[in-house]
Amino acid sequence: MPGSANGSNGSTKAMGILTVGGLVVVTAYTVALGSNGWLWFGWVVLGLLTLAMVVTQSSG
Numbered sequence: 001m002p003g004s005a006n007g008s009n010g011s012t013k014a015m016g017i018l019t020v021g022g023l024v025v026v027t028a029y030t031v032a033l034g035s036n037g038w039l040w041f042g043w044v045v046l047g048l049l050t051l052a053m054v055v056t057q058s059s060g
Contacts, residue, residue, distance in 0.1 A: 009057065011053070012050075012053045012054055012057050015046075015049065015050040015053055016050055016054075018046070018050075019043075019046050019047050019050045022042075022043050022046055023043060023047075026039045026040060026042075026043045
C-alpha cells in the first residue's frame with residue numbers, strides 16, 4: 001500500500017526487513033560455525049510472525 005499513512009504498514013515492513021536480515025545472519029553463522037537448530041527455529045518463528053502480520057494487514 002504505497003503512500004498509505006497506516007502506522008502498522010511501517011511495522012510490517014520493519015518485520016520483513018528484520019526477517020530477511022535474520023536469515024542472512026543465521027545463514028552466515030551456519031556457514032562459519034556450523035548449524036544451530038535453535039537459531040533456525042527462532043528464524044522460522046520470526047518468519048511465521050512476519051507472515052501473520054502481512055496476512056492480517058492485507059485482510060484488514
